[in-house]
Amino acid sequence: MVNTPTDGRGYGELLKQVTEQNGAIGELQHRIAEAQASLAVLMNAIAPYAPIYRLPTETLSAIFVMGHNEECDPSKPSAGWRFTFRSSICQVSRRFRDVATQTAPLWCNLDIRLRRNMTGKLPHLYVQTCIERSKSCPLNISIEILCCCSRCSPAQCYFSIVAEHIIPHLDRVRVLEFNIGNLNEIYIPFFQEMGAAKAPLLEEYRCIVGEHNIDDWLSTSGSYHTFAGGSPRLTSITYEGRVYSSRLLPSLHTVTTLSLGGIGSYQGMSAILADFPLLDALVVGPMSVDLEDPTGKPPILVPSLRSFTTSGCESHWWCGVLQAPLLESLSIDSTITPYIHSALSIIRDTGKFPLLRSLSVETDSQPDDEEEALKTIDSQFIKATPLLTHLTLDAPFPSIEAFLPILCPTQHCDEGDSVPWPHLQSVQLDPYFEFMLSELAADRIQKGYPIGTLGMGDQVLTDGFDAEGRNVTDMIV
Template identity: 25%
Template sequence: MNEASLSCIRAKIEALSTFLVPVFRLPQEVLVQIFKAGGRMPHDGPVTEHAVPRPFPLVVASVSRQWREIAVNTPELWTNVTIKHPRPYGWVPLCLQRSCGQPIDITIDCRSTSLLTAPVVDNMMTLLMPHVHRWRRFALMTSDPAIVYTIGRRLADASAPQLRHLQLSLSGSSGNQEVLLHDILQGGAEALSSIRFDSLATPWGSAPLINLTTIDLRWLWLRTRLQYDQFRDMLAASPRIRALILRGTYIYLHSGRTYPPLSIPTLRYLELSGDNVCRMSSLLATPALEELTLANLDETEFREFVDSLPDGRDGGRYPALRALSLLNASMCTPTRRFMLALPTISHLTVINSATAKFLELFRKEHAEDGLLSWPRLRQLTLVDDVDYFLLYGVVQERAALHLPLSRLVLNAPFIHDDYLVSTLEEYVEVNIIKDVDLDH
């Protein structure tokens, strides 16, 4: 009897000891903010060990009675409706119920499973369409054109007064798939400010694709690719555009033909890729541009782009540019002229783009009149194979010449030794990233 009593006492002590865990002593309002932040984070892999990833709100609601009560009574936690699998079967109606009329963000990602077929997605849209009036964001990613057409039929005459961002992305074999939607959101989407279309076209420059601030066009093939006049009219319909992304193939420019320049005075971010980067960069007049990204360039295209840049000492093409990103660019060795053409750079990001060539140019022996390249450079992000000793030399020399870097971002595969990090941290703040989403 004593042993049994002692066992019960120990079990009670163990149960009560859980309340000593710091996380269970956090105030409810703090937990609410943590849960909201977790609900907005992307979860690409399983949250638990189950074969089917469980949505974040369901995970936190299963931890304890207190957490479940907080989760169930926090409508904002259920507004991120991410669908990557038909299961759990009650997930969509549960979100629609517990979000309690709040604006909702919908993501349907069919790329990782064959179970999200067009009929299955159509059934889900039957549940979602009665709530279209409170959609804030809608994103579809698929490799099946039938699913895009299914969504297109649902959205053709719909009215989405709160919709701010629309993404319709069709991915697949190069040039083999593309979709034309003749009508979309004809009932009205007056709040729409951002779009992303992959391998998809719809009437450009007409409602609801007007007064946009972000336009993201990727991989427009034979039937969906814009002509110059279409592109010009689309830009004219959005006079306050701030971000323009043109990736892959997007606009057809006839070889040997001269086109009038297109002025975009409000543009702050520009991404160009493909085989006509040089022509597009010369065609667009962007005096207020602050961030420029060049992606998927071969060495010839990069050389032509550099040769087309005017001297930056008189303002150049990008007088306000502060951030340059290079993604998958096969570059010739950057020259001093390249640096002089873009003298205002303070943030440089290099992803799979010949990092060593840039670092060599930053070395002291390449300085002219005692001035290092890009004297305003403060943040350097390198997601590539990096020579540690070359990098350390650059960081040390810039600090000695009173042009120090303030932040260095490196990818985890490069830094595998804490000692290497500590030696760099003598001169600069070092941040390590584990992966990079090259699709965004």
């Protein structure tokens, strides 16, 4: 059944009215478009009066740099670099983009990742753009070749082109990170250029290599130590690789900070540490193989070392073999409590770190019995580390429970000594033992040896006061 108008209008009249309505709609749409265009003109005219647009270019540029540096810190490995802030501000407005492209520090970090299948902007064009926009600012360059095939691949071919853009600017490099898994003859020209170059601004060098005999390979290729022209500002080196080769590193006589990973032999460790005469801070990550028993072998002497951090299962090995008479800071992170127990036992029994002022121990494993708990930190350990001022223990409940009596008011490290570690200024313990926090702080205050900062879990006492400003001596009944 077909519905028909009840007012008697025919088809022709209805069609005419439809046409009229479409015309009215079209006229309204045209007026709306004109209004939107006029509004856009007004918005462009009023934009300069907005506070952000009235900022001087120098101020806006400084804001951009601060935001960019928060997510792209060159002092951290390139895996933590992010460029979302820079990308976002370039899309806000034409002025923002113009200011960003003219702000050289925004373009100093070059994160170059070459893969078998390259997508997006070609890497050499990206490098060229960053180098041009960074002007004369120091460069922070990370090159990672994520291709392990031995034959020539797109990633390796692009590396040659990228290297051609980087080599003329090696004298501007402040941080250089080089991560390569498979050695190939295509890299030889780059190593040779680095070998003869000067690096007057280089401060940090990170080198991550595969499991090849790098030293033999470089000897065959004719490559020698990098930056033979000099790198007087170099102070920090990170080296990860199964085989150590000084040929991949610049001159080491100015280096004070070293991070190691992967090397797994006494000979390798001894060789690499001997090359750093001014080493002040050493960070060692997990090793690729088990280190052999160093018993009967000469200790590895690092006479200037003041800070040592080790993570993994080799903490006991390091505490046994390392000879660092000036060591002041020691950090141990291991998932195996017996190894930590062994490391601390060595420190206690030998007294080899008498100047130790800061000790941090972290483990997340659950000991099976009391023998595996951190009971090694006892009165004898305190005697072996008399100058300790900062202590951090992050361990399961049984481990902390075994240690707490050492610091409790009723315990003494020896007859006649009422306060263990009299120089102690900060203590951080996890997990939280509420019933001992206030008592410990109050006892130290009453005996004239207050702990400036005492933390257990999320609870922190500063100079004897809790977060609510209450004096702990008034809280003890």
